[in-house]
Amino acid sequence: MNEIQRLRAAVSPLLAWYNQNKRTLPWRGAFDPYRVWVSEIMLQQTRVEAVKEYYLRFMARFPTAKALAEADVEEVLKAWEGLGYYSRARNLHKAAQIIAEHGFPNTFEGVRALPGVGDYTAGAICSIAYSLPCPAVDGNVLRVLTRLLASGENIDAPETKANFASRLREVYPAEAGDFCQALMELGAIVCVPNGAPLCGECPWQNLCLARESETQENYPVRAEKRARKIERKKALVLFYGEEFALVKREDKGLLAGMWQFPFIEDGAENYGEVVVEKRAKHIFTHVEWHMTGYLVRAREKFPQFVWASAEKIAESYAIPSAFKVFLPWITRKVN
Ligand code: SF4
Known part of the structure; x- marks a missing residue:
């Protein structure tokens, strides 16, 4: 089985697992691109548990892009207080001005052009809100995929994300939003970053090359970290x-x-x-x-x-x- 065949074989078990095991989260089931966008920006660099309450409060205060665009930036920063990485809040506010005027973009390129939106976030928004086959590859997804394929690619190398995104594009199913979220969910609750992955609960336990060779914790391969x-x-x-x-x-x-x-x-x-x-x-x-x-x-x-x-x-x-x-x-x- 080559890599693409293995990835293709991994799609249905992952979707079936996700349907049974996904966590109930306040932004799940939202297909409004504004809501997906806010949740994805909040989830960058921040744990799901920490985001939940902020997301609900933010949505109550700024239910639409127009409401966000019309708010004072100081008020937006105040609502963000404690979440960290404050440029995210500034960019949300800046992008809301564009969305309030032109509507939410509905192509990958359009979403990617919003302030503060990178490839990962644009992929997640397009997959979840519009069911487009746009992979969203972050460190979590890379960990899961490098384990599945026992791939020694250095995940800190700039081209690695793009390489995995192009492989995923070849196998993207019609349920684009579920697939995108299922990859993230698997990385969050089964193929976890710290400690041993819970391979016994994994829908890929019979497909995963790292598990087969009992080398799960050797992946992903990282460049050496620079000291802070x-x-x-x-x-x-x-x-x-x-x-x-x-x-x-x-x-x-x-x-x-x-x-x-x-x-x-x-x-x-x-x-x-x-x-x-x-x-x-x-x-x-x-x-x-x-x-x-x-x-x-x-x-x-x-x-x-x-x-x-x-x-x-x-x-x-x-x-x-x-x-x-x-x-x-x-x-x-x-x-
Ligand atoms: S079998 Fe284990 S290492 Fe492989 S993807 Fe599943 S949880 Fe991760």
Whole structure:
């Protein structure tokens, strides 16, 4: 059996398994491209369990692309607060302006041209919303497929996704949406990334070459990971009366346009009396922040900062998760 024959043989057992075993998720059964799009963007880099509640709240607040387009970007960022990778929210808002004006695109190229949509997301939206044979290949799908085929292709090489997408295109069934979701589901609950895959529950147990040779955990093959860069930061939680100092991050790069407690280069005591300090670490994809936070009673209301009460911050300022560790200070002003 060659690779294409093996993939073709894998389609029906996978679909049958998916029908029996798929999880009930709030976005499942949605064929409205807007809903599929929002769920797929939220699911990038974020666990299903974490997304569920955000998705329901987001849909209640922005039920259509028009509602999203008309909202203020700060409000969208606030609704996204805690999900991370905030450029996704900015791009959703930007793309909603296009969709509100021209309608949701209904071709792969049209969907792919929306801000923030890559090959994977465009493939998922087209498969699920329009039943088009557009493969969506991410790390999860690559893991499952490299195991099925015992393929030693390096999944970090730029061409690998395209190679698997073109093989999948050859075997795509009419149930495009189910097939696309079934691949993801298998990777999420059976052919799992951490620990041993649950081969005994897998619809491919008689087809899978990695299982046959008992080499499941050798796949996927990855390039060596580069170490994350460590950045040391001093974060100032500065209060004056009932108000706290905030600054807005630059409009590009990490956490673009989000609000944060100011980072300082000089000593915290230059701003007033240090009440307490605390160390914290936050891990991004390529960078680690090793932070020391200082709660400081300001000796004056420094004009370079924006000042807001704890209530106002909770209501209107989107603060990224990296700073959540210091938030108890602003509600209680102690650790
Ligand atoms: S048989 Fe095991 S290794 Fe192969 S696809 Fe299924 S869960 Fe993954």
